[in-house]
Amino acid sequence: MIKLYGYFRSSAAFRVRIALNLKGLDYDTELVNLSTGDHLSDDFRRINPQGRVPALVVDGTVLLQSLAIMEYLEETHPAPAFLPDGAEARARVRAITNIIACDIHPLNNLAILNYLSGALSASDEQKATWYRHRVTEGFNAVEPLLAESGDTGKFCHGDMPGLADICLVPQVFNAQRFNCDLSSYPTIERVFKACMEMEAFDAAQPANQPEAAGIA
Amino acid sequence: MIKLYGYFRSSAAFRVRIALNLKGLDYDTELVNLSTGDHLSDDFRRINPQGRVPALVVDGTVLLQSLAIMEYLEETHPAPAFLPDGAEARARVRAITNIIACDIHPLNNLAILNYLSGALSASDEQKATWYRHRVTEGFNAVEPLLAESGDTGKFCHGDMPGLADICLVPQVFNAQRFNCDLSSYPTIERVFKACMEMEAFDAAQPANQPEAAGIA
Numbered sequence: 001m002i003k004l005y006g007y008f009r010s011s012a013a014f015r016v017r018i019a020l021n022l023k024g025l026d027y028d029t030e031l032v033n034l035s036t037g038d039h040l041s042d043d044f045r046r047i048n049p050q051g052r053v054p055a056l057v058v059d060g061t062v063l064l065q066s067l068a069i070m071e072y073l074e075e076t077h078p079a080p081a082f083l084p085d086g087a088e089a090r091a092r093v094r095a096i097t098n099i100i101a102c103d104i105h106p107l108n109n110l111a112i113l114n115y116l117s118g119a120l121s122a123s124d125e126q127k128a129t130w131y132r133h134r135v136t137e138g139f140n141a142v143e144p145l146l147a148e149s150g151d152t153g154k155f156c157h158g159d160m161p162g163l164a165d166i167c168l169v170p171q172v173f174n175a176q177r178f179n180c181d182l183s184s185y186p187t188i189e190r191v192f193k194a195c196m197e198m199e200a201f202d203a204a205q206p207a208n209q210p211e212a213a214g215i216a
Numbered sequence: 217m218i219k220l221y222g223y224f225r226s227s228a229a230f231r232v233r234i235a236l237n238l239k240g241l242d243y244d245t246e247l248v249n250l251s252t253g254d255h256l257s258d259d260f261r262r263i264n265p266q267g268r269v270p271a272l273v274v275d276g277t278v279l280l281q282s283l284a285i286m287e288y289l290e291e292t293h294p295a296p297a298f299l300p301d302g303a304e305a306r307a308r309v310r311a312i313t314n315i316i317a318c319d320i321h322p323l324n325n326l327a328i329l330n331y332l333s334g335a336l337s338a339s340d341e342q343k344a345t346w347y348r349h350r351v352t353e354g355f356n357a358v359e360p361l362l363a364e365s366g367d368t369g370k371f372c373h374g375d376m377p378g379l380a381d382i383c384l385v386p387q388v389f390n391a392q393r394f395n396c397d398l399s400s401y402p403t404i405e406r407v408f409k410a411c412m413e414m415e416a417f418d419a420a421q422p423a424n425q426p427e428a429a430g431i432a
Contacts, residue, residue, distance in 0.1 A: 120332070
């Protein structure tokens with residue numbers, strides 16, 4: 001029995017939805033509405049003291065942090081694999097994963113953007129510039145790592161989607177939402193399109209979550 | 217033959233120094249002076265297109281991103297282990313690791329603090345508040361995850377240091393440098409002290425790197 005505490009627009013919850021779909025695991029969703037502050041309630045903090053989604057509950061055990069959850073799913077349900085064979089290849093996939101998950105995404109989440117406009121009085125234009133700067137810096141590294149490596153296939157590593165693809169797709173969605181120009185990243189765009197042709201990715205996208213209809 | 221591209225003050229390079237020491241691996245250091253912009257040179261970008269330290273070169277293969285490097289070291293040199301046995305226990309360690317490595321550290325690195333004072337005209341006080349806010353939010357989650365779990369031992373998980381400790385120690389160093397009050401985090405402080413009694417951690421600290429003497 002798997003329960004995902006999530007929210008349609010959370011990139012980190014989006015990752016876990018893709019991961020569960022790729023592994024073929026059924027799950028129930030418990031909506032944590034970030035727009036109304038559900039994540040900051042005492043009830044939710046008892047599940048996750050960090051007050052963030054996703055949290056995944058598997059047979060009563062609470063798992064936190066999307067990357068840790070994906071590694072857990074990989075260890076407990078090895079097929080289909082999110083990581084290739086060989087330590088060097090796995091390090092390559094995890095490096096691309098971490099550029100996105102450590103160096104782009106946490107700087108661009110809703111709480112940070114709100115902090116910029118609040119405590120630092122940033123204008124909408126300054127926030128948009130901040131956002132795009134983070135995406136540009138990260139994708140400027142990801143693009144050559146993909147384009148210049150013979151390990152890149154239909155997906156970030158070979159011809160099966162893995163950890164890096166699972167992080168890349170929500171980041172591209174998010175960047176599109178903030179009107180980032182991605183035309184300098186043809187390999188990222190190509191991999192993104194290949195992912196979105198798969199049901200596991202498409203079903204996980206924000207617009208396809210039930211709460212998307214009712215929340216602005 | 218292992219070469220670490222690093223810098224004494226980089227928390228991410230500090231992690232890799234600890235990891236190499238714990239695994240008992242000899243390495244050479246190639247200084248990348250962040251204060252003079254070495255990391256942004258074309259030469260270094262050919263090694264790491266992201267222009268960041270650490271990069272680890274193992275027998276000619278370049279490995280990027282500190283977490284990916286530590287997972288690589290764990291896979292190629294399993295003893296002593298950075299991760300416990302059991303998928304749930306491993307997920308716990310990786311969750312604590314990622315709270316620090318994704319949700320605290322990337323928001324507080326030098327490039328971000330410089331961006332705040334530059335593009336966003338943040339005052340020194342606003343930067344300090346930003347910094348402490350990030351540490352507080354993250355440590356407010358890490359502390360109960362440690363204090364309220366029977367899995368916590370002398371270290372973050374049991375009585376051997378692992379991935380979470382390797383990330384925690386540089387974060388505490390960094391927080392102290394920015395005068396964060398850590399008295400609300402007794403378990404974090406206890407684990408930090410236990411780590412710093414170990415030669416592997418102490419030898420890796422910024423002040424014990426050769427370049428520390430010559431750089432402001």
